Amino acid sequence: MFGLKSHHRVGLDIGSHAIQLVVTEKHGDKTRVLGAWTRDIYSAANEKYDLDGPKKTQIVPIVLDMFNQAGMKPKRVSHLGSCLSGLNMATKEIRTLQMPEDEMASAVTQEARKHLPLDGSESLVDYQILGDDTREADKVRVLIAVTTKRMFDAHLDMLRELELKPGVVDLEPLSCVNSFILRNELPDDGVVCFLNMGARRTNLVILGRKDMFFSRDLPVAGWSFTEDIMTKLNCTFAEAEEIKVRQGITAKGIKAVGQADAGSLASSLALSDRSPLDRLYDEINRSIRYYVKETGQSGIMKFVLFGGTAASQELCDYLAQRFSVPVEAHDPFRHLEGHVDVKNRPQFATAVGLALRAQAIY
Ligand SMILES: Nc1ncnc2c1ncn2[C@@H]1O[C@H](COP(=O)(O)OP(=O)(O)OP(=O)(O)O)[C@@H](O)[C@H]1O
Numbered sequence: 001m002f003g004l005k006s007h008h009r010v011g012l013d014i015g016s017h018a019i020q021l022v023v024t025e026k027h028g029d030k031t032r033v034l035g036a037w038t039r040d041i042y043s044a045a046n047e048k049y050d051l052d053g054p055k056k057t058q059i060v061p062i063v064l065d066m067f068n069q070a071g072m073k074p075k076r077v078s079h080l081g082s083c084l085s086g087l088n089m090a091t092k093e094i095r096t097l098q099m100p101e102d103e104m105a106s107a108v109t110q111e112a113r114k115h116l117p118l119d120g121s122e123s124l125v126d127y128q129i130l131g132d133d134t135r136e137a138d139k140v141r142v143l144i145a146v147t148t149k150r151m152f153d154a155h156l157d158m159l160r161e162l163e164l165k166p167g168v169v170d171l172e173p174l175s176c177v178n179s180f181i182l183r184n185e186l187p188d189d190g191v192v193c194f195l196n197m198g199a200r201r202t203n204l205v206i207l208g209r210k211d212m213f214f215s216r217d218l219p220v221a222g223w224s225f226t227e228d229i230m231t232k233l234n235c236t237f238a239e240a241e242e243i244k245v246r247q248g249i250t251a252k253g254i255k256a257v258g259q260a261d262a263g264s265l266a267s268s269l270a271l272s273d274r275s276p277l278d279r280l281y282d283e284i285n286r287s288i289r290y291y292v293k294e295t296g297q298s299g300i301m302k303f304v305l306f307g308g309t310a311a312s313q314e315l316c317d318y319l320a321q322r323f324s325v326p327v328e329a330h331d332p333f334r335h336l337e338g339h340v341d342v343k344n345r346p347q348f349a350t351a352v353g354l355a356l357r358a359q360a361i362y
């Protein structure tokens with residue numbers, strides 16, 4: 001259906017829990033969404049979630065089936081945006097003197113090496129000039145993205161297996177933020193805190209028009225809530241996932257195993273362990289305090305949430321109450337033409353950001 005026409009843009013987000021595919025079409029400066037699909041990677045009742053991420057052999061048949069459902073042949077896709085996610089990547093803003101392109105590339109590479117957790121392979125560095133430094137006239141703001149050759153090659157290998165031509169390959173923490181900033185204005189003053197809450201980890205990005213870009217990965221996300229329910233109810237991953245979506249991320253009103261008769265397992269867990277929500281609060285708070293200390297910023301104007309876990313109203317209410325700022329679960333389709341019938345709109349933020357980035361491919 002779509003594959004014959006080259007003006008279609010495809011965003012593909014392969015996560016550790018789910019995969020999203022978004023197809024858009026460009027009309028002048030407008031973008032129309034033609035379709036959006038999502039699939040959970042672990043669908044069988046007895047499957048266990050793997051924190052190390054799914055294997056290529058699990059992903060390939062699902063993605064091929066999704067393209068089939070979209071009526072597209074992967075081989076015919078000419079404008080693809082995909083992303084790397086997980087470990088061994090970093091994004092950071094530096095401020096440096098204006099310099100010719102080759103000198104900038106070498107300065108940026110040296111700086112980037114300091115921020116990358118090593119996996120033994122070479123580092124790959126990309127950068128983008130964000131604009132002039134308003135504080136020091138001769139300097140520019142540069143956003144560096146760095147990953148390792150091993151991560152990048154594994155991604156290319158997967159695309160090859162899918163017969164997809166790599167177009168734009170971004171890092172996930174930037175792709176989801178792109179779904180917002182390519183279509184929405186940042187506030188004139190102050191900064192926004194973006195949280196991409198998938199399954200394995202939460203990508204936190206703080207960004208303002210004038211203020212420093214900051215990014216950090218937090219080790220609390222959707223899986224933390226599922227794991228908590230599994231422990232309390234002694235149930236399987238699939239059961240806990242269902243309870244979480246039906247009853248809310250903290251599964252309110254559900255009694256832990258043995259709570260009614262043999263004492264409270266839940267309360268003994270609560271005493272020894274902080275809840276995932278409280279751990280999430282601690283992590284976000286620590287990052288914001290660090291950012292405020294480093295930049296002198298007075299604080300956060302609002303939170304914008306992406307990722308599957310952002311569908312949780314309980315989470316949005318909790319963050320709004322603890323930080324006393326507005327919280328918005330982002331609908332990445334809001335500023336696009338066309339209609340899509342999907343349940344969990346924030347979950348598509350990364351794939352939409354990637355489809356928008358794929359517009360840059362000629
Ligand atoms: N309605 C819902 N309420 C709460 N959580 C939800 C809901 N729907 C999905 N989730 C959770 O969202 C997560 C999946 O989101 P997403 O697709 O963004 O993750 P991912 O990209 O695969 O993960 P990662 O990027 O961390 O590897 C899962 O933990 C899932 O349980």
Ligand SMILES: [Mg+2]
Nearest residue numbers: 015016085198
């Ligand atoms: Mg993700």
